Amino acid sequence: MRLLFLAVLRPHTGNAVTAERVRDHLEAAGHICILKDAFDFESSSEIANLITTENFGAALALHLYRGGRLLQGHGIPFGVIFGGTDLNEDVNQREKNNVMGKILEEARFAVAFTESMKEMAQAQWVDPVFTREVKAKVKRSAGVRLLGEMPREDLHAAVKNCFAVVNSSVSEGMSAAILEAMDLEVPVLARNIPGNSAVVKHEVTGLLFSDPQEFVQLAKRLVSDPALEREMVANGREYVRRHHSWQAERVTYQRLVRRLEGSWED
Template sequence: MRLLFLAVLRRHTGNAVTAERVRDHLEAAGHICLLKDAFDFDSPSDVASLITAENLQAALALHLYRGGRLLQGHRVPFGIIFGGTDLNEDAQEEEKSRVMGRVLQEARFAVAFSESMKEMAQRRWVDPVFTQEVKAIVDRAPGVRLMPELPQEDLHAVVKNCRAVVNSSVSEGMSAAILEAMDLEVPVLARNIPGNAALVKHGVTGLLFSDPEEFVQLAQRLLSDPALEKELVANGKEYVRLCHSWKAERDVYRHLVGKLEGNSEE
């Protein structure tokens, strides 16, 4: 099958890495997958022209609003992959939320990376300013450096030389950084928000903190307790192997894209 896959493809971001991985899964199954940056299109009509020109038979989009809205009203069936921005940011805006609801009505299937994301979506339907705020805070924080985007292999090399990976996000869908750290056998400290708590079991696969004071306490505990570090690393590695298997993910996407060839919905 000839597929269009729309995603936001800023280099070295979680979205781009996820999109490349999913494309690999689909192409390994024998499909032709045309991966395009959703920001390259101004309207659904632009996408319609591409679908016709490339003789595409089905489509997939990462993010309901950023990508999915561009697939509405076309002759080809499509599926959707939720992103954290969908549920944590875009869904808070009334007009975007309405658009996302209409996209879900047309989609043959929707993929959520965690149970918490799925539940949020079910309850609700059945960014430059933020970046500047972060940079300003980092500039005032002694001992903290803001690094530019890194190629994946360079990032992994840096992570392997760290004592721990900290995820302090206030909004997450499925954190690739957390899963990569676990797979690289580096302990994880993460803010206790639904997206992170869906991946990190406190005291088992990592440590969850709710405020700066708790973070300091847990970080000191981790640094002073080699046995705890060893246990978290082993459990995190096993969690990724069992619950986020690359092969299992590939099989799921093969199965879901197969649904685009029929009339079934999920």
């Protein structure tokens, strides 16, 4: 595949060295990788002409703002590599921050060289549109706090100190948060959608609500009925033990992988 690779190529800089190294990796895999200096282009229209003229099939940008913004809107699949300055400096400028969020919405993938860079990016953008909506709604909601990501041990400690865990998702496959709450013996209130009702049996392993009014009603009931709370907590823990055991899951995946290796004795 012919790849366009945009990066800031000032001699002897970290970006230039990284770009050359990445290009070598790609060309070793048989791709044709054309490395261009992002500073040589003043507009995305110039990139559009280049893509058409050179018949590029995909593109890559080193530095989310300097390189990535030139690849937007061309219909060519592209990925981005965080450069450092984009996460350390550009995020602090509102206009650049907004642009970078939109770039990530269009990019097929994003690469961070360290775990701390990844965490910084996730804190700024996991899903930009949804994040903006959530933050705006939280600001309008009295008594609601928005917490960022935290290590699993800290999250579990926080959950165990809560009266209940609420899942208000409008779409779920299988909610790990619900299963974790059950395993930690914390009551669950969940929106009544297929993914949640598949693991929460109403008034047995948790409570299911369909609208805000029903949520308030059920929450008040949970607060005033310790016996119901104890019963649901016990049933929830038993449900997780029977149907979502870590040990059973491990055995199942190991057996399935053996099938991929050609062993069909199971």
